[in-house]
Amino acid sequence: MSATPDLLRAAGVKVTPGRVRVLAALLAAAQPLSHADLEAQLPDADRVTLYRVLDSLVACGLALKAVDARGVFRFSASATQREHGGHVHFRCTDCGGVFCLKTSPPPPPKLPRGFRLGAVEMDVHGTCAQCARRTP
Amino acid sequence: MSATPDLLRAAGVKVTPGRVRVLAALLAAAQPLSHADLEAQLPDADRVTLYRVLDSLVACGLALKAVDARGVFRFSASATQREHGGHVHFRCTDCGGVFCLKTSPPPPPKLPRGFRLGAVEMDVHGTCAQCARRTP
């Protein structure tokens, strides 16, 4: 397993204390974390810098961003995977977690004449096992 | 098709001008509307009342509430939702139009143990025929 600074260097972004600490927190978390969660966990971090650090981690592919059921963004480390195109994802509407499924993406549907297809995305959502256990 | 006040009465809530107008707007909409959309469409409605009207429609089962990708709540009439549940939609990224396709929704994928499926949505987007003609 690589150290957090190495992950940042490999992703091509500057290694700063903020990024190291936030990425480490995301890697250690069992659930996707909101900005507020991270702010509580890193009390001396600046609010705005925290938003920008999270955005930079998402932009360089080290983190994933999703919206939870209350409309708040939650972030999780995408750690190793670079290949998320070959399968469908499941989004937990409770915790905001994103999980890789084994299902292949659906085939592009037939479009009316003249329409140009950009992309097909499948949004599979519901409750993950951990959240389902908490709310039976 | 029933008139909007009848729908409200049948749902067991008081018939007020705000509820009639908001429910009518939701029923007429081709896509789920945000609070901001409705505020623009009903300029003399109070902001807070609009939130409360929407919540009351959701509470009595006449409307559905979902979070969009930007973290904003969007509302749709339950009847409308059922009507468009049997087929996939195409979203034009140029003009923002939404078109009904003939393709059936994809079958629910196999989930890991303990996961609970909420819904499967397919986002098919690109350029519609009219916009494609304008930008070859």
Add this chain to the structure above:
DNA sequence: TTGCAAATGCAACACTGTTGCAAATATTGG
């Protein structure tokens, strides 16, 4: 018609996220 619970309007507030800008700093190359 009247009484009352429910709905409304308004002001104030909390939370989430963004932007502009000056100061600090991580990296690069000498």
Add this chain to the structure above:
DNA sequence: CCAATATTTGCAACAGTGTTGCATTTGCAA
């Protein structure tokens, strides 16, 4: 190691979304 520079940070101010409290109005049923 040092200096140059492109990023990143910290701070203040702001915008958008949604909520709460409370006095007033109103739908509806008795």
